[in-house]
Amino acid sequence: MISPTKNRADSLVGVSRVKFDMVALIPIENAQARLAGFLEQSLSEIYLLNAQTLLFEFASKGAQRNLGHEVDALRAMTLLEIQPEFDEASFQALIAPLMGGEKEGLVYETMHLRADGTLYPVEAHLQRFEQPGRLEFLAIILDITHRRRTEAALQESEARFRVIVDTIPQLAWIAGRDGSRLWHNQRWYDYTGTTPGEMQGCGWHKVHDPEMLPMIIENWKNAVATGQTFDMEVKLRGADGQHRIFLTRAEPLRNADGRIVQWFGTDTDVNDQKLAEITRRETEKQLQVVMENMHDGLVISDFSRKLLHWNPAALKMHDIDDPEAVLGDLDTFAKIYELSTVDGAVLSIDQWPLTRILGGEHLHDLELRLRRLDRDWERVLSYSGAVLHYDDGKGLAFLTIKDITERKYAEEALRDAKINLEHKVSERTAQLLAKSKELENFCYSVSHDLRAPLRGIAGYSRLLLDGYHECLDEEGRSFLVNVRAATKHMTDLIEGLLSYSKLERRKLSTTAIKLSSFISRLLAQFQDSLKNVRLTVDVGDFDINADPEGLAIALRNLVDNAIKFSRCTAEPAIEIRARSADGFCVLSVRDNGIGFDMHFYEKIFEIFQRLHRAEDYPGTGIGLAMVYKAMERMGGQVWAESERGAGAVFYLQLPLANAVESDTSTINGP
Numbered sequence: 001m002i003s004p005t006k007n008r009a010d011s012l013v014g015v016s017r018v019k020f021d022m023v024a025l026i027p028i029e030n031a032q033a034r035l036a037g038f039l040e041q042s043l044s045e046i047y048l049l050n051a052q053t054l055l056f057e058f059a060s061k062g063a064q065r066n067l068g069h070e071v072d073a074l075r076a077m078t079l080l081e082i083q084p085e086f087d088e089a090s091f092q093a094l095i096a097p098l099m100g101g102e103k104e105g106l107v108y109e110t111m112h113l114r115a116d117g118t119l120y121p122v123e124a125h126l127q128r129f130e131q132p133g134r135l136e137f138l139a140i141i142l143d144i145t146h147r148r149r150t151e152a153a154l155q156e157s158e159a160r161f162r163v164i165v166d167t168i169p170q171l172a173w174i175a176g177r178d179g180s181r182l183w184h185n186q187r188w189y190d191y192t193g194t195t196p197g198e199m200q201g202c203g204w205h206k207v208h209d210p211e212m213l214p215m216i217i218e219n220w221k222n223a224v225a226t227g228q229t230f231d232m233e234v235k236l237r238g239a240d241g242q243h244r245i246f247l248t249r250a251e252p253l254r255n256a257d258g259r260i261v262q263w264f265g266t267d268t269d270v271n272d273q274k275l276a277e278i279t280r281r282e283t284e285k286q287l288q289v290v291m292e293n294m295h296d297g298l299v300i301s302d303f304s305r306k307l308l309h310w311n312p313a314a315l316k317m318h319d320i321d322d323p324e325a326v327l328g329d330l331d332t333f334a335k336i337y338e339l340s341t342v343d344g345a346v347l348s349i350d351q352w353p354l355t356r357i358l359g360g361e362h363l364h365d366l367e368l369r370l371r372r373l374d375r376d377w378e379r380v381l382s383y384s385g386a387v388l389h390y391d392d393g394k395g396l397a398f399l400t401i402k403d404i405t406e407r408k409y410a411e412e413a414l415r416d417a418k419i420n421l422e423h424k425v426s427e428r429t430a431q432l433l434a435k436s437k438e439l440e441n442f443c444y445s446v447s448h449d450l451r452a453p454l455r456g457i458a459g460y461s462r463l464l465l466d467g468y469h470e471c472l473d474e475e476g477r478s479f480l481v482n483v484r485a486a487t488k489h490m491t492d493l494i495e496g497l498l499s500y501s502k503l504e505r506r507k508l509s510t511t512a513i514k515l516s517s518f519i520s521r522l523l524a525q526f527q528d529s530l531k532n533v534r535l536t537v538d539v540g541d542f543d544i545n546a547d548p549e550g551l552a553i554a555l556r557n558l559v560d561n562a563i564k565f566s567r568c569t570a571e572p573a574i575e576i577r578a579r580s581a582d583g584f585c586v587l588s589v590r591d592n593g594i595g596f597d598m599h600f601y602e603k604i605f606e607i608f609q610r611l612h613r614a615e616d617y618p619g620t621g622i623g624l625a626m627v628y629k630a631m632e633r634m635g636g637q638v639w640a641e642s643e644r645g646a647g648a649v650f651y652l653q654l655p656l657a658n659a660v661e662s663d664t665s666t667i668n669g670p
Contacts, residue, residue: 045122045141047079051099052135054078066143068115079139085110098128098137109144121148171267175250177260179224193239209235209243227252227260236267244271297401301354305330308396317403318370319377330354338371342380342408353383357397362386367404380408457483510634512657513551515542515578515585522555529563534571539578543657544585550630551654554638557623558589558650566593566647585656590649595642604640
């Protein structure tokens with residue numbers, strides 16, 4: 001249909017008015033001849049039409065050529081026949097302003113129909129032209145096929161441009177030559193959450209960080225004024241209200257004359273990269289702080305053996321005041337220092353730690369002596385290190401160094417002390433063996449030399465009581481009874497001492513023991529003593545690891561004490577129980593006898609210590625000492641709990657046979 005272009009129409013109307021004013025000045029008789037010559041030379045289609053009938057009165061050669069019709073054929077045609085987009089009603093509506101004299105000219109776009117049936121676009125300029133007694137139209141038709149193609153190409157190019165700028169990850173925008181924003185791509189609106197209306201003029205100010213905005217505006221004005229590229233990092237607020245860092249870059253677009261016509265800008269999101277860079281710098285700073293403050297020395301080298309970095313600890317370990325003195329290569333370093341093994345064998349530079357690391361070795365705690373060649377100075381250092389690859393064919397070698405000089409001196413001193421100690425231990429062992437031999441001799445002497453006189457005293461005192469009973473008065477007989485009692489007590493003490501000594505010297509024989517059977521056999525020895533005792537035995541089916549003879553000694557003494565100290569109770573009672581506890585068996589012997597005061601607990605397991613009078617409760621004070629010694633030698637424990645007048649309970653702890661060791665603590669005595 002019709003595509004009016006008003007501005008262009010007005011200008012062309014003015015041009016046409018000038019033309020027709022000139023024509024009006026030409027004498028009528030010369031007008032046709034002179035105009036025909038002019039029109040025939042024009043490439044445009046030029047027609048004269050009867051305004052009433054729309055029949056062609058004149059058609060230029062250009063019109064005939066474009067339409068493919070001869071002039072005679074055209075004279076029989078109307079304008080509507082070559083402009084099929086119009087019917088008579090629509091065309092009459094179009095030219096009504098011309099017909100009514102409201103306008104003198106009209107411009108519109110339509111399609112022309114050639115003789116071969118093809119169509120081509122045209123721009124039609126109709127000019128009202130009055131002749132005496134009739135009204136005519138001058139039609140100048142411009143073939144706009146090329147223009148349409150150019151416009152289509154331009155539209156296609158613009159469409160591609162919009163697709164591209166809406167697809168790229170950047171926010172894009174166009175500004176006028178004065179710097180005012182004209183257009184933003186869709187990503188801009190998607191990110192900022194704004195609308196085109198909000199971004200008109202200086203609307204873009206509202207999405208920038210307020211603190212940075214004055215500097216941004218100043219830099220942008222300078223770029224517009226100088227025509228230089230605008231390049232700056234800015235913070236843009238997103239639709240979520242959060243600011244992100246963008247790299248803004250704008251380039252001027254110039255015409256053929258080099259004048260700036262527009263600016264094209266992009267905003268690239270570099271927030272993550274900037275944060276990563278900040279994090280990396282912070283990490284590097286932290287690593288630098290760590291390296292500078294670590295106690296171990298650190299030396300870093302490249303593959304050419306150039307010493308790139310020494311931390312303060314490494315400088316101190318090498319007695320270096322000036323870092324520049326050693327920030328050379330390894331060969332320079334070798335002119336100042338000598339490395340050797342701990343035993344003193346000097347190493348060539350090919351055997352030095354850094355050389356070995358660069359050769360592919362991974363060192364760990366290599367101990368070497370370091371000596372300065374320019375003065376009397378030596379340290380013992382421990383080297384560790386490896387090569388770190390961080391890129392194709394690139395990497396660094398690092399050495400960590402510990403100063404172990406004091407430790408090596410201490411080890412040497414300890415080794416000397418150990419040698420001295422071993423010598424002293426040997427001497428002490430020999431002395432102990434000699435003392436042990438003396439003890440054995442003493443025990444032999446006690447066993448033989450003391451027993452014989454005691455047997456004589458016991459025998460003669462018995463003969464006196466039996467043979468001279470009637471000759472002695474009551475006091476004499478009482479003296480002899482006391483002599484016999486003292487003799488028996490002395491004999492018991494000797495027997496106890498010999499048993500205690502034998503227990504200390506005897507060899508252990510640890511084996512698995514079924515507790516129930518073992519206790520049954522042991523209690524059979526106390527059958528007569530237990531007749532009037534309420535006995536409770538609950539030891540389950542435990543198997544324990546113990547020395548059978550040592551366990552028998554400990555239990556006999558505990559049962560004997562339980563019987564002895566509960567004999568004055570109205571209803572004597574003894575309980576023997578066992579339970580498991582974290583891989584151990586805890587065996588208890590409880591009585592309801594006189595008990596003891598726990599204030600004296602520390603004394604009850606000492607030899608010859610008694611808490612009760614011998615006249616009331618006979619004994620030697622060796623029994624509990626033997627219990628403690630037996631448990632100590634078996635690796636067990638013994639402890640007791642009691643209250644005066646409320647009985648006592650003694651605990652023995654020994655490992656269960658085939659028990660799995662527990663991480664939890666075992667039951668301990670007080």
